[in-house]
Amino acid sequence: MKTLFVSDLDGTLLRSDETLSQFTIDTINGLTEKGMLFSYATARSLVTAKKVTKGLNSHIPVIVYNGTFVMDNVTEEILIANYFDDGIYDVFCDLFKEGIYPIVYSYIDGIEKFSYIPxxxxxxxxxxxxxRKGDKRTNKVGTIEELTAGKCFYITCIDEPEKLEPFSKKYKDRYRVIYSKDVYSEFQWLEIMPKAASKANAILQLKERLGCDRIVSFGDGENDIDMFRISDEAYAVDNAVESLKKVATGIIGSNNDDGVAKWLRANMGRL
Known part of the structure; x- marks a missing residue:
């Protein structure tokens, strides 16, 4: 049996200060050297994911932007991609009418950018x-036309709940929508992605690509529920939201207590 292990990053593998402990780094690196197939599935871009996982030797593809892309962690090549169709401009018009001006992630002239109006x-x-200061993807713009330029794949709105919640309900069937508070700042976020973009879909595609038989996953948030449902075993860290714990195989130590690494060290022998 060949198992694919997949962990969320923020709130799960990363500690509350957005870092990996040396224990987690050493444990995962040691196990991957022995043949463990370990990847991560995150809402982050590959750029910021690689910064916070520095020291982790992951040579198999990783899942970023909540499943919008599966990317080669070494060459940074996009292996699987999901983009919006032209209908997304109706969403932009709706947002603008309510005074919501999101951060828009797009490929502009073949280069990844996140655009916003300061x-x-x-x-x-x-x-x-x-x-994100110093991030090479930063694209400050002055007009709506510039904000919506390029090949769009991800939209992030950070605003008051009363402004965002109606859109989370309106578009939940048409797009992949995540409505949640940021784990670090506690500000309300609304993230909109192409319908086919999800951690679950990306993991299943990665499972097939690697020829794996089983999936074991780890997470902390509501956006990990779909990932848990397609896993053979799924473990929620102790600090996870209750809705995720309800669909978990079990509860493990918190992100600040190296919960994932300790579980892997204790259980690899049986998998």
């Missing part, structure tokens, strides 16, 4: 963008 940023957006 004058329209909410406090939550400013906090998030401050963590």
């Amino acid at each position: 004058e329209k940023c909410t406090e939550g957006m400013k906090v998030f963008l401050n963590t």
